[in-house]
Amino acid sequence: MSGDERSVPPPLVPLPDPAQLPGARALDLPELIRGRRSVRRLRSDPVPPELVTAVLEAACWAPSPHGTQPWRFVVLTRDERKRELAEAMADAWRHHLAMDGQDDETIARRLAGSQRRLREAPVLILVCLDPSDLDRYPDAERQQAERIMAIQSLGAAVQNLLLMAYRLGLDTGWMCAPLFCPDVVRRVLDLPEYLEPQALVTLGYAAADPQRRPRRPLDRLIVAWE
Numbered sequence: 315m316s317g318d319e320r321s322v323p324p325p326l327v328p329l330p331d332p333a334q335l336p337g338a339r340a341l342d343l344p345e346l347i348r349g350r351r352s353v354r355r356l357r358s359d360p361v362p363p364e365l366v367t368a369v370l371e372a373a374c375w376a377p378s379p380h381g382t383q384p385w386r387f388v389v390l391t392r393d394e395r396k397r398e399l400a401e402a403m404a405d406a407w408r409h410h411l412a413m414d415g416q417d418d419e420t421i422a423r424r425l426a427g428s429q430r431r432l433r434e435a436p437v438l439i440l441v442c443l444d445p446s447d448l449d450r451y452p453d454a455e456r457q458q459a460e461r462i463m464a465i466q467s468l469g470a471a472v473q474n475l476l477l478m479a480y481r482l483g484l485d486t487g488w489m490c491a492p493l494f495c496p497d498v499v500r501r502v503l504d505l506p507e508y509l510e511p512q513a514l515v516t517l518g519y520a521a522a523d524p525q526r527r528p529r530r531p532l533d534r535l536i537v538a539w540e
């Protein structure tokens with residue numbers, strides 16, 4: 315065993331052995347990274363709780379500012395809770411779509427699609443920012459940078475979660491809806507005021523393979539390499 319392998323810390327909780335999971339994807343890291351995809355139609359088959367725990371455990375190994383781990387999770391599996399959240403967020407979204415000047419038919423179609431997506435997913439994971447442990451600064455500029463760092467790390471945690479889900483044979487979808495109605499989400503889920511809903515991840519087994527979005531050529535994204 316090399317020194318590097320020995321320095322890998324043990325998991326925070328016992329993890330399922332992917333070799334024992336029928337749908338697990340035995341892929342190496344580059345393949346997992348390229349294979350992970352947004353799946354917007356999931357089957358309603360339940361997800362074993364130990365797999366939900368495993369994806370949350372993966373999230374916790376993401377880097378974070380000062381190691382603060384500013385992410386918090388709310389897991390919803392009960393139909394009633396998922397429905398309540400979907401309906402409350404739909405009300406907020408309806409208001410925003412109307413403000414954007416969308417016609418009634420388009421609004422109804424988009425809301426129905428989003429609600430179906432949330433209700434069909436066997437697991438919803440709300441990812442919230444907990445800013446309590448962030449460093450405090452006297453000036454707004456550094457405070458803003460501190461906050462951005464925390465949000466960046468929350469994104470890294472979500473990516474870990476998505477990759478682990480994909481490794482375990484699950485699929486995911488990242489939804490930004492809670493960002494636009496944090497008060498509604500806090501009220502429906504009885505969350506304290508200091509938690510900031512940032513993302514909603516749908517988790518389950520894909521109903522069908524989605525069309526992938528192509529990626530931009532890498533050389534267009536590298537601005538400088540000096």
Ligand SMILES: Cc1cc2nc3c(=O)[nH]c(=O)nc-3n(C[C@H](O)[C@H](O)[C@H](O)COP(=O)(O)O)c2cc1C
Nearest residue numbers: 350351352353354487488489490491513525526527
């Ligand atoms: C911050 C963030 C917010 C997103 N919000 C949504 C969303 O609200 N609805 C949705 O269907 N997809 C959402 N996505 C998923 C992207 O649309 C998707 O990742 C992108 O189209 C690339 O496709 P892929 O994930 O299949 O590679 C979001 C992704 C990110 C990173």
